[in-house]
Amino acid sequence: MAQEISTKDQFEFVFNAFRGLQTVQVISLGLQLGMFAALEKAKGGLSAAELAAELKLHVPYVRIWCQAAYAFNVLEMTSEDKYQIAPKLNTVLLDQEHPRYLGGFAQGFATYLADDFQRYPDAFANGTVHPFWEHGAPFSEWVSGLTHPLQRLVVGKILPDMFGEQLKTGIHVLDVGCGTGRLIFKLAENYPNCRFVGIDADANGINIARKESSRLGLSSRATFRHVRGEQVKFESEFDLALMFEVFHELPMPERPSVLAGCYRALRPGGRLFIVDETWPEDAQQLRDPAFGMSVLVQFSELIWGNIVSTESEQSKLLTDAGFINLKRGDIGGTFTTIMATKPLEVPAGTD
Secondary structure, eight states: OOOOOOHHHHHHHHHHHHHHHHHHHHHHHHHHTTHHHHHHHSTTOBOHHHHHHHHTOOHHHHHHHHHHHHHTTSEEEOTTSOEEEOTTHHHHHHOTTSTTOOHHHHHHHHTHHHHHHTTHHHHHHHOOOOOGGGSOHHHHHHHHHHHHHHHHHIIIIIHHHHHHHHHHHOOEEEEETOTTSHHHHHHHHHOTTOEEEEEESOHHHHHHHHHHHHHTTOTTTEEEEEOOGGGOOOOSOEEEEEEESOGGGSOGGGHHHHHHHHHHHEEEEEEEEEEEOOBOSSGGGGGSGGGHHHHHHHHHTGGGTOOOOBHHHHHHHHHHTTOEEEEEEEETTTEEEEEEEOOSSOOTTOO
């Protein structure tokens, strides 16, 4: 017989949620002010007074921050009453190259996403959205930083396993929703025989990508176009198309035309590779940890107009566009991967 839930149980549930929110605030502030970086650099830890002196901050405030961070298991204390970052949290909060890096996410939760949340009451009343590309250049840079560790994993392991020889020989790659171009730059560095085109609806991201491409000397191999996905007009030009954390960002009415554009852009036998989240088919699965990232992303990005699709919705859109041999996988049990192929023999009237 299931144990009856008490008011005390629910009080503790909500109270712990408050603690979780304040933990994010403590982490965000520690990153913004350089307190974690200073603690990481110091051997043997720092007292609150030493940390404040190192960063020229107000000692009483820093002391409370240290104590709160200790209470939330973010910091540990030495026998000399000095503070250190809790084990392995230095990697999660500071190592931007590690696939489990969350420091940027924490900062965005306390800033950009907090600002977006203020728009939710009006949005719920009238259905308005505040699209990704209206947030400005700093926001585009922030999002680009969030995806960097996962991109490194995709470029360093996943794509080589699937397309290693082709990438080495040299193929033509289309990145749909390229953002600031980081995925293309990583691929271009590893595969000098490949050529790339990146497209995105976010003018801020495209401007950043063009400047970085020029700085890296890649302008002859990587071009970037400010164009929406449904406006793709390429015809049988690419061997591989990528959609990295983009599928759920496409407006629902435009998804069929974007995928149709990807299909047209690929040569016969070309493939589309997608990394994204997947929404559960059954509402009972919403509490399954496997869908934890999907729920977090969906609620956080609701105001942007983003909708995470179910597996059946994803598959129908792809097959309706003409793709075959859909192969699904996952990255760390969190992100969905989908490989879809354009047939070698394309039915008349579909290309």
